Amino acid sequence: MDDADPTLHEAGELEALRRFLPLLPAGAVTELGPGDDAAVVRAPDGRFVVTTDTMLEGADFRLGWSSWHDLGWKAVATNLIDVAAMGASPTSLVVALAVASSTRVSALEAFASGLADAVAAMAPDCGVVGGDLGTAPHATVAVTAFGDLGGRAPVLRSGARPADAVWCVGGLGLAATGLRMLFAQAQDEAAVPVASAAERLRAGAGGRAVAAQLAPVTPIAAGALLAELGATAMLDVSDGLALDAARVARASGVRIALERAGVEAAAADALALGASLEAALHGGEDHALLFTLPAGTAPPVELAGHPVHRLGTVEPLAEGEPPGVTLDDGPVEPRGWDPYRASA
Numbered sequence: 001m002d003d004a005d006p007t008l009h010e011a012g013e014l015e016a017l018r019r020f021l022p023l024l025p026a027g028a029v030t031e032l033g034p035g036d037d038a039a040v041v042r043a044p045d046g047r048f049v050v051t052t053d054t055m056l057e058g059a060d061f062r063l064g065w066s067s068w069h070d071l072g073w074k075a076v077a078t079n080l081i082d083v084a085a086m087g088a089s090p091t092s093l094v095v096a097l098a099v100a101s102s103t104r105v106s107a108l109e110a111f112a113s114g115l116a117d118a119v120a121a122m123a124p125d126c127g128v129v130g131g132d133l134g135t136a137p138h139a140t141v142a143v144t145a146f147g148d149l150g151g152r153a154p155v156l157r158s159g160a161r162p163a164d165a166v167w168c169v170g171g172l173g174l175a176a177t178g179l180r181m182l183f184a185q186a187q188d189e190a191a192v193p194v195a196s197a198a199e200r201l202r203a204g205a206g207g208r209a210v211a212a213q214l215a216p217v218t219p220i221a222a223g224a225l226l227a228e229l230g231a232t233a234m235l236d237v238s239d240g241l242a243l244d245a246a247r248v249a250r251a252s253g254v255r256i257a258l259e260r261a262g263v264e265a266a267a268a269d270a271l272a273l274g275a276s277l278e279a280a281l282h283g284g285e286d287h288a289l290l291f292t293l294p295a296g297t298a299p300p301v302e303l304a305g306h307p308v309h310r311l312g313t314v315e316p317l318a319e320g321e322p323p324g325v326t327l328d329d330g331p332v333e334p335r336g337w338d339p340y341r342a343s344a
């Protein structure tokens with residue numbers, strides 16, 4: 001046994017928690033954090049926003065590509081952007097982690113540091129207030145995130161109105177480009193991930209795309225700012241622009257008319273790496289915020305450190321026309337990531 005770094009089987013849950021819990025961020029509105037049967041968190045607004053998401057080894061990540069730090073980071077980045085997409089500020093996270101009992105305690109510590117570093121970078125007032133540790137043959141991360149609306153109305157998918165402009169904050173296409181690079185160049189003939197190849201890709205010319213896939217930086221602080229600015233609809237682009245814009249179109253009963261120049265500008269980093277517009281339109285996991293604003297309202301050119309791009313316009317439906325998305329007037333198929341249909 002490695003005394004400094006035992007496996008979870010050797011250390012046991014109590015020792016694992018003794019090393020894991022002190023690494024977690026506390027949060028500005030936490031009254032009682034980890035350690036009792038449940039946490040106590042203030043809800044300054046009298047309501048709270050809540051969302052949950054799971055990340056499963058195999059379907060959502062591969063341990064040969066993602067470090068434990070990456071997994072903690074991505075769990076924060078992808079869950080808190082859903083809170084932000086409602087126009088809320090994240091307040092707290094509850095994080096459950098199930099891994100093989102042969103996993104070393106240092107892996108848990110790296111995961112906790114990933115959580116803490118991502119919170120510090122993207123939502124410094126948010127705390128990890130509780131969670132669960134367990135064992136499973138395939139690693140599983142289940143996160144619940146809470147947020148506060150600061151007295152504002154939530155920004156729904158259904159609020160887009162004809163003549164609104166369509167915008168996004170954050171880039172498009174990079175995460176899918178990174179995933180494509182990993183599948184093409186970081187697995188062996190038996191489709192087993194090759195960690196050294198993934199590391200090389202991350203340090204190479206396409207490193208930004210690989211990082212966008214494995215440890216994305218998402219525009220979390222932009223959500224509340226956009227709500228204050230008067231965003232009429234918003235969602236995070238998790239499954240691809242075409243599919244997620246179609247969700248807004250359906251919920252709002254409108255046509256989302258995208259302009260190629262705008263989408264290309266938002267996808268410039270991915271296009272510069274040789275990706276096609278397909279990655280931006282139909283690839284998932286960019287977690288940019290797609291939002292609509294009344295015609296007269298212009299957002300800043302940058303929000304929360306991410307560029308803002310105008311993608312198009314909200315248009316009324318013609319008689320009998322179903323809600324949908326167009327690109328320079330041609331129809332766009334609402335195709336994107338679907339966990340039940342994924343072949344990768």
Ligand SMILES: Nc1ncnc2c1ncn2[C@@H]1O[C@H](COP(=O)(O)OP(=O)(O)OP(=O)(O)O)[C@@H](O)[C@H]1O
Nearest residue numbers: 051052053078079081082085235236237238239244
């Ligand atoms: N098991 C479930 N029970 C209740 N509601 C669910 C369940 N699964 C999904 N939903 C709801 O269905 C809606 C769509 O879920 P989905 O996971 O696609 O949201 P999303 O914001 O697009 O996800 P993400 O941004 O994480 O990709 C959400 O409002 C979600 O809460």
Ligand SMILES: Cc1ncc(C[n+]2csc(CCOP(=O)(O)O)c2C)c(N)n1
Nearest residue numbers: 058059060061062238239284285337344
């Ligand atoms: C190993 C591996 N295989 C496939 C993917 C692709 N993938 C997983 S989840 C998701 C969209 C968001 O999911 P959700 O809607 O559940 O938040 C995408 C595009 C990946 N990241 N890693």
Ligand SMILES: [Mg+2]
Nearest residue numbers: 082085236238
């Ligand atoms: Mg979402």
